[in-house]
Amino acid sequence: MTPNPSTPSSSSSSSSSIQVRAHPSKHRALHATRALPAGHTIHIFTSPLLLLPTLAHLSSVCAHCLQPGTPRACSRCHAAYYCDAACQRAGWAAVHSRECKALRARRGRSGAELPTPVRALVQVLLLGGEVEEGLTMLDGHEEVRRGRGGRAWGDLEMMAAAACVFAGKEGDGGRAVGLLCKSVKSVKSVKSVKSVKSVKSVKSVKSVKSVKSVKSVKSVKSVKSVKSVKSVKSVKSVKSVKSVKSVKSIQTNAFLRFDAHLADQVGIFLDPTLAMANHSCVPNATVLFIGRTAVLRAERDIREGEEIEVCYTDYTNPISQRKSALQEYCFTCQCPRCANNLNVYQVCAQSPTGNGDMSCSVLGSNTSSLQNHPGASDPQKIRVAAQFCTEPDPELTGSSPEAKRMLKIHLTGYKPLIENDLWAVSPLPQILTEVSLYYTHEQKFAYAVAVAAMVAVECDPYRYAAPFHAIRLKNLLMVIKLLVLTAEDSAALRQAPRAVAARGLEGEVLEMLAEMDQVSLSQMLLIMVMKAASPPGDGLEQWSLGVQARELYEDIAGLEGREQELSLIHAWRDDPESESSRRFFEYAVVKQMAALADLGKRVVRTEWQV
Numbered sequence: 001m002t003p004n005p006s007t008p009s010s011s012s013s014s015s016s017s018i019q020v021r022a023h024p025s026k027h028r029a030l031h032a033t034r035a036l037p038a039g040h041t042i043h044i045f046t047s048p049l050l051l052l053p054t055l056a057h058l059s060s061v062c063a064h065c066l067q068p069g070t071p072r073a074c075s076r077c078h079a080a081y082y083c084d085a086a087c088q089r090a091g092w093a094a095v096h097s098r099e100c101k102a103l104r105a106r107r108g109r110s111g112a113e114l115p116t117p118v119r120a121l122v123q124v125l126l127l128g129g130e131v132e133e134g135l136t137m138l139d140g141h142e143e144v145r146r147g148r149g150g151r152a153w154g155d156l157e158m159m160a161a162a163a164c165v166f167a168g169k170e171g172d173g174g175r176a177v178g179l180l181c182k183s184v185k186s187v188k189s190v191k192s193v194k195s196v197k198s199v200k201s202v203k204s205v206k207s208v209k210s211v212k213s214v215k216s217v218k219s220v221k222s223v224k225s226v227k228s229v230k231s232v233k234s235v236k237s238v239k240s241v242k243s244v245k246s247v248k249s250i251q252t253n254a255f256l257r258f259d260a261h262l263a264d265q266v267g268i269f270l271d272p273t274l275a276m277a278n279h280s281c282v283p284n285a286t287v288l289f290i291g292r293t294a295v296l297r298a299e300r301d302i303r304e305g306e307e308i309e310v311c312y313t314d315y316t317n318p319i320s321q322r323k324s325a326l327q328e329y330c331f332t333c334q335c336p337r338c339a340n341n342l343n344v345y346q347v348c349a350q351s352p353t354g355n356g357d358m359s360c361s362v363l364g365s366n367t368s369s370l371q372n373h374p375g376a377s378d379p380q381k382i383r384v385a386a387q388f389c390t391e392p393d394p395e396l397t398g399s400s401p402e403a404k405r406m407l408k409i410h411l412t413g414y415k416p417l418i419e420n421d422l423w424a425v426s427p428l429p430q431i432l433t434e435v436s437l438y439y440t441h442e443q444k445f446a447y448a449v450a451v452a453a454m455v456a457v458e459c460d461p462y463r464y465a466a467p468f469h470a471i472r473l474k475n476l477l478m479v480i481k482l483l484v485l486t487a488e489d490s491a492a493l494r495q496a497p498r499a500v501a502a503r504g505l506e507g508e509v510l511e512m513l514a515e516m517d518q519v520s521l522s523q524m525l526l527i528m529v530m531k532a533a534s535p536p537g538d539g540l541e542q543w544s545l546g547v548q549a550r551e552l553y554e555d556i557a558g559l560e561g562r563e564q565e566l567s568l569i570h571a572w573r574d575d576p577e578s579e580s581s582r583r584f585f586e587y588a589v590v591k592q593m594a595a596l597a598d599l600g601k602r603v604v605r606t607e608w609q610v
Helices: 085-099 116-127 129-136 142-148 150-167 170-180 188-195 214-218 220-224 227-231 241-253 319-329 344-350 379-388 403-413 415-419 428-441 445-463 470-495 504-515 518-533 544-557 563-574 579-607
Strands: 018-023 027-032 041-045 050-053 254-259 264-270 285-290 293-298
Touching (some): 116 129, 116 264, 150 170, 344 445, 379 415, 403 415, 445 470, 445 579, 504 579, 518 544, 518 563, 518 579
Antiparallel strands (some): 018 027
């Protein structure tokens, strides 16, 4: 799966932190050359072999920087879009000068219709040189895939043939198949965001929606859209083994690049050294994408010499779904989560405490609840978790006309999880996120923030050990924005408390919001997100989560008449470990979030009768 052991292929200030080494069973692996603390940026990959938009987002992200917006099409081929003249010039120099002519209409088909792996392979065939050499050194498991045969192998051959037609290299079909097989790898850091969906009515909270398996970019449906390949001679008649390996290289080793703004996978990113990171369902690292770069970040403390592992699938899914997804990579995972079929509470209980700065956690410094949840030890709860853990339904949304009925069906179906307080077991966290979305669309913001707080307190910490995990930060941003939306009702209640006395549970939530300092809670949550998302000097300053948090913080920081509150907040921010800061944080954040989460449980049980 890897090139020869060497220094990393991408330049970075942290280049000495990683090294590719031979591995007795995994062929090659990525290792840390020094001790790395949780949250630390391990390496920044700045020079990918391939970086291009997916077909679905061809016209909604820039082909060069992959930033979302309203890019303009290339006037020649109409198959590449750029946000401005600078990106268009850079894109032309990087790759488009080679592919532009090839992407123009050919045999009745435009290059703008090419499935993503085919488009990637066209670039490889046209660029050749270092790009193709870097790809051929990777492992695409060609022999295993060929041995399986069937429809999947036929799809690869069809995609390779299509790429050869557009690249004008019909005689290189076998080589193309090999390259394509090494192209599309999906990792946990990209796919785990499937538990959060965009709340369109909550502006500036760039949350994310469900992501399908990597199989979607390899489906026969995509291949059938390129009808011109039918006129090409069979790939099987081409005897170039090198071409076959090229197809598989792309299929196995590229990362699907997720963008929170568009709530979808918007591109593929392939770097040979990053591709050396092997899989574990209990990973010690994650991958983040910022523009044209990929950032490898430690999820927990990593020892010198330890193997660096990421997750290729969603590790919160049941073992059956994980095994199915990993078949694409031709191996069986032997990590503790898979070997012992552990649920999220059991994995959490075995995880080292203090994964990163605990002042960034809504649970505070007290981690006993994480280590001692009954879901990790009670035999009855363990059986219920195993029985009802399923993959989330990607079609479930809290914003559809049928949302209330569908959410009721799902909540009722997973009532045993609710009865046993197993809130963190999939798909309950995803369902609860949609419940919060439903209340947001119904403008019942008090209920929406209570349920969102429950997800942040009762689900995320057990599913994702690191306080700086992307989903934990995204869900905190959701809570913050919903707190802002409840501010008007809270202010009205302070002026006329009797006005909501007869509003039942909703009135209780509003009363609690009115009693707490929502502005201070929002401000402290934003500081937590900023601190976790953009640690100074770690190359994450432009990560979208940190950028969003800074923008929201600036709006709140400008409010007048809060000198006393700000003095306490700033003292905590500057020295979170002092005794006074700990007490303030426990009261202002931990206690308030826990109370909101408890109300969220009551909302779910009472309003949905489960």
